[in-house]
Amino acid sequence: MYLSEEEIVERIAELKEKLPPSLYNDLERELRRVKITEEDLKKVVSEVLRRYEFAKVEPGEAVGIVAAQSMGEPSTQMTMRTFHYAGVAELNVTLGLPRIIEIVDARKKPSTPMMTIYLEEEYAHDREKAEQVAREIETLYVRDVMEKSEIDLVNSRVNLYLDEYELRRKKLGVEDVVAKLKSIKGVEIEENGNIISLTMSNPTIKDLRKLANRVADLHLRGIKDITRVVLRKEEKEYVIYTEGSNLKDVLKIEGVDVTRTKTNDIMEIQRVLGIEAARNAIINEIQDTLNEQGLIVDVRHLMLVADMMTVDGTVKAIGRHGVSGEKASVLARAAFEITVDHLLQAAVTGEYDELEGIVENVIVGRPVKLGTGMVELVMRRELEESKEAV
Amino acid sequence: MRRVDISKHELVPKHEVLSEEEAKKLLEELNISKGQLPKILKNDPMVQKIKAKVGDIIKITRKSKTAGESIYYRVVVNE
Numbered sequence: 001m002y003l004s005e006e007e008i009v010e011r012i013a014e015l016k017e018k019l020p021p022s023l024y025n026d027l028e029r030e031l032r033r034v035k036i037t038e039e040d041l042k043k044v045v046s047e048v049l050r051r052y053e054f055a056k057v058e059p060g061e062a063v064g065i066v067a068a069q070s071m072g073e074p075s076t077q078m079t080m081r082t083f084h085y086a087g088v089a090e091l092n093v094t095l096g097l098p099r100i101i102e103i104v105d106a107r108k109k110p111s112t113p114m115m116t117i118y119l120e121e122e123y124a125h126d127r128e129k130a131e132q133v134a135r136e137i138e139t140l141y142v143r144d145v146m147e148k149s150e151i152d153l154v155n156s157r158v159n160l161y162l163d164e165y166e167l168r169r170k171k172l173g174v175e176d177v178v179a180k181l182k183s184i185k186g187v188e189i190e191e192n193g194n195i196i197s198l199t200m201s202n203p204t205i206k207d208l209r210k211l212a213n214r215v216a217d218l219h220l221r222g223i224k225d226i227t228r229v230v231l232r233k234e235e236k237e238y239v240i241y242t243e244g245s246n247l248k249d250v251l252k253i254e255g256v257d258v259t260r261t262k263t264n265d266i267m268e269i270q271r272v273l274g275i276e277a278a279r280n281a282i283i284n285e286i287q288d289t290l291n292e293q294g295l296i297v298d299v300r301h302l303m304l305v306a307d308m309m310t311v312d313g314t315v316k317a318i319g320r321h322g323v324s325g326e327k328a329s330v331l332a333r334a335a336f337e338i339t340v341d342h343l344l345q346a347a348v349t350g351e352y353d354e355l356e357g358i359v360e361n362v363i364v365g366r367p368v369k370l371g372t373g374m375v376e377l378v379m380r381r382e383l384e385e386s387k388e389a390v
Numbered sequence: 391m392r393r394v395d396i397s398k399h400e401l402v403p404k405h406e407v408l409s410e411e412e413a414k415k416l417l418e419e420l421n422i423s424k425g426q427l428p429k430i431l432k433n434d435p436m437v438q439k440i441k442a443k444v445g446d447i448i449k450i451t452r453k454s455k456t457a458g459e460s461i462y463y464r465v466v467v468n469e
Contacts, residue, residue: 022458251394259398269401274436275464276450277401284401299455313429313467 002035011041019052060374062358064308067301071286074295075100091230091241093264099289103266103282106309106317113245114264115226118257124237131231133255134240138229139222140170142177142215149216151208152197158212160196167194172220180220187211223249247272270315278315282306329353331360396435404451405436408463413447416463430464442466 003011008031016024027048036044057063078097094102094112102110117137123129147161162174174194181189181196190197198215200207228243242250245263250256251272263269264285270278283299283306290297308323309315316322324336330346330353345351355361358368367373396402408416417424424447430437432444442448446466454460 020454020457020460022454022456025458251396252392254392258394258396259400261399262401272435273396273399273402274405274434275430276403276405276436276452277396277399280401280403280452303454303456307428311428313431313434313464 001037003038003041005032008032008036008041011038012045015045015049018049023048023052058371060369060371062370063304067304070297070301071100071305074290074293074297077295078293091228091243095289095292100286103285103289104305104309104318106266106315106322108267110245110265112243112264113225115240115242115245115247115250116262117240117242117250118260119238119240120255120257123255124257127233127238129255130238130240133253134229134231135171136221136253137223137226137240137242137250139224139226139244140172140220142180142218142220145170145172145177145220146216149212151205151212153205153208155197155199156203156208157197157199158208158215160198160215162194162196164194177220180218181215184211184214184218223253226250266315275310275313275315279306279310282309282315327357329355329357329360331355331363332357335359335363397439402436403453405440405442406449406451407440407442408447408449412449416447424465427463427465429467432466432468437466444468 009028012024012028012031015027019027031041031044075097078100091114092112093114094110098111117133118124119130119133123133142160145163145166147163149158149160151157152159160177162177167173167177174191174196178189178191178196181187181198184198186200188199190199198211200211203211223246225246226242226244230241232239232241245265245268247261247263247265247268248271251258251261262281266278266281266285269281283302286302286305287297287299305318309318316326318324320337325333327333327336330342330351334342334346336359353360355364355366356369358370361368397405424445427447430448432438432442437448440448444466448464448466450462450464452460452462
């Protein structure tokens with residue numbers, strides 16, 4: 001007598017509590033496809049539960065050490081063929097071991113900040129519209145569109161020679177530049193073809209030089225920090241890659257997809273999207289870097305690393321200035337790096353060591369609190385005594 | 391310039407503030423004090439968005455690559 005689909009689903013409903021959602025869904029999907037008797041279903045269920053329990057990490061397992069090894073070994077494979085840049089399109093992106101180190105050290109700025117900007121449905125398939133968004137993002141200064149500027153000492157003025165080709169390429173007119181130049185106070189602007197002349201009343205040579213520099217550094221349009229953009233057609237849509245990163249301002253641009261746009265600057269993600277997003281970004285970045293080199297590490301190790309780095313609400317580094325340097329035990333810190341300093345400091349301040357951790361106990365020569373060593377037995381004296389009395 | 395809803399971003403999981411009773415029940419279940427939970431700063435963008443106060447416990451429903459979904463808790467702290 002085979003069970004119907006409804007009956008199967010009904011019978012495994014209780015597993016929802018006991019299994020993680022992904023496993024439960026797999027089980028349900030598979031069972032819906034088979035003919036099975038009540039008795040066999042029971043067997044399947046108990047076997048699934050048994051294997052799930054078996055696969056769980058046991059209490060006292062040194063997961064941190066396993067994670068360290070699992071990430072460390074592939075990294076040694078990487079050192080041999082790294083320190084060279086490969087990249088998306090024409091952009092340089094730090095990859096390989098240097099990138100992993102950068103992430104794990106929680107650097108304030110990545111060495112090559114980069115953004116991947118996805119566009120909203122309406123913009124993603126239209127080259128014109130995508131280009132328009134890209135232009136809005138790329139930062140542009142007057143110096144980028146001018147051929148040269150010169151100081152005309154005879155007429156005491158600054159002449160600006162605009163580069164017509166660059167202007168056309170950036171879809172700007174001379175009048176756009178002039179409009180921006182108007183923000184400089186006390187300057188008369190004269191336009192003559194693609195030459196703009198700026199005059200001041202009674203300028204010294206120093207004043208003119210200052211003016212020339214100021215004009216060259218004038219911001220025309222775009223977002224600060226984004227120095228270059230590349231528009232690329234991916235499989236289905238146009239995606240903008242940038243050199244430089246400014247997530248906060250890019251998300252505010254019309255047409256940018258707020259849900260998918262990302263940066264490789266983890267600190268910036270923490271500032272803009274929060275600590276949980278930073279955790280996800282750490283996992284994704286490490287995984288992508290490893291996969292790019294053809295190395296596969298189980299995500300669970302990376303998740304542990306990311307969790308450790310984000311427990312106290314800010315992204316902190318693994319190592320001396322972060323996780324290892326903040327350990328409660330003096331001996332554990334001393335065992336890691338800068339031994340003498342830690343011991344000296346501890347002696348001066350009269351620090352106390354509970355000997356709770358692993359390293360401390362190895363140093364002292366006691367059993368380590370790992371695996372079976374985790375368990376402590378405490379006798380309840382009253383209970384034992386009352387037994388004797390009987 | 392438009393306003394951006396950061397909770398829509400794919401990197402940001404769902405954040406909810408636990409009610410007083412839920413918080414109490416959770417701590418009892420785990421047999422720990424608030425201070426032992428992982429922390430989240432009060433100026434974290436998501437904390438500000440859901441208007442949580444210092445001392446609140448935030449329930450975070452993460453999308454997990456291995457388990458499908460997993461639940462994490464953080465206490466809001468000052469700094």
